[in-house]
Amino acid sequence: MVTTELITRARAGDGEAFRELTEPHHRELQVHCYRMLGSFQDAEDVLQDTLLAAWQSFGGFEGRASLRTWLYRIATNRCLNARRSAARRPAKEWDVPGVQPPEPTRLGEVVWLEPFPDALLEGAIDVPLGPEARYEQSESISLAFVTALQVLPPRQLAVLVLRDVLGFHASEVADMLDSTVESVNSALKRARAGLQRRLPTADRERPPASCSPSEDAIVAKFVQAYESADLDALVALLTDDVFMSMPPMPLEYEGRDAVARFCAGIFGSGRKFDLVPTRANGQPAFGSYVHTPTGIRHGTGLFVIALAGDRIRAMIRFDNGVLPWFGLPRSLPSR
Known part of the structure; x- marks a missing residue:
């Protein structure tokens, strides 16, 4: 069925049409939320919140941006709200009986980090990227990358993911965040500098290919x-x-x-x-x-x-x- 007909039906309250329109984007939106939040559980919760918000406001979808871009706008702002309001998981004490751990090198900041199953990546990291993308999708889901993202200020994190990971234009990101292109470019410059301080050095040997x-x-x-x-x-x-x-x-x-x-x-x-x-x-x-x-x-x-x-x-x-x-x-x- 053509998308325009599905959009017309969904605007009229047809839930099946809405599901058919949005389901192809579920996996990539879940990964987007995971990058933003660093938590598999939180990403799933925010994805469901995003889909509910999209359904409730679909009557106002005017098609000025693509449906995918519109969904990313909702998901990104829901993630930013979650980052501002959520109480992150507290640190957990050592709980291995009979073993005393040695003195750590340091105490980590991102104790809420959770892994993301590869089984759910299929169809999520092979989506077409915009021309501004700077990172390979496989690199941008690695634990080192996701951990480094978590220490960025929330808006810098959102801008970097939307611009450098997904390749949206600065004007699109400005619209998603109700901001200006100048503000987006400034945030991106600071985010890139912060991220590079946290990522492994560029001269490190690359890992072998997956499953090679x-x-x-x-x-x-x-x-x-x-x-x-x-x-x-x-x-x-x-x-x-x-x-x-x-x-x-x-x-x-x-x-x-x-x-x-x-x-x-x-x-x-x-x-x-x-x-x-x-x-x-x-x-x-x-x-x-x-x-x-x-x-x-x-x-x-x-x-x-x-x-x-x-x-x-x-x-x-x-x-x-x-x-x-x-x-x-x-x-x-x-x-």
Whole structure:
């Protein structure tokens, strides 16, 4: 059915026509909200709020901008409202019995960070981008990029995502934010400078292609080292400046020695783990399951690793509440 007829029906209150018009944009809007908020749960909530607001105001959609642009305007402003009003998740205390973590390198700011399942990225990061886009879509969903976005002031964050990630023109962004082109350009300049201070250095080796033999080889070595509690083998896979974080716990460790001390404490406790592969944020990820005396293996969290060349440059551990988002069980039966 032609779009103009669907728009006419939706303006008249036809919910099925509205759904048919907006459903092709759901996935990319969810990813947009995730970039803005850094939280998978918050992104889903704001997406639903966006669709409700769009439905309630669709009678006023005049078609001066495309439907996609109009939806991005609503979603962006709903995200900005959420950033202003939401109480971010509080930091969580260390809760691994019998293990005392070493002194962290620093305390992290973005304790609300959550991973995004790759299964939901299909159709969301291969959308046509505007001519102003500066980042590859795979790069702009990585945990390092999303984390760096979260420390930007909200309007700077919105401008950078709309301009440099999605490629909207400055005039379009100004209209979305009820601002001026001059204000948008100024915010973008400040946002770019702030983002570059937070992102990994440009001269770092690029990661191997997703699901390539090179990536598979590194992943296999990591799984073998971690499941066998082989600290030396694990440390040999790390870059000198490897980084480890554990949202919602604020503990962060930077450098091979610091991460080695942390892993030594986990391995030294006698715990044994099985890792179940999945993918998050375009990166290798693993559900982590600890062995118990009964043989049942309980899910303790989700690891996401970032690669540089043939080494691991970051390890991010999330708590076990995220496992169901990846289709992973809370526990595995005894073998």
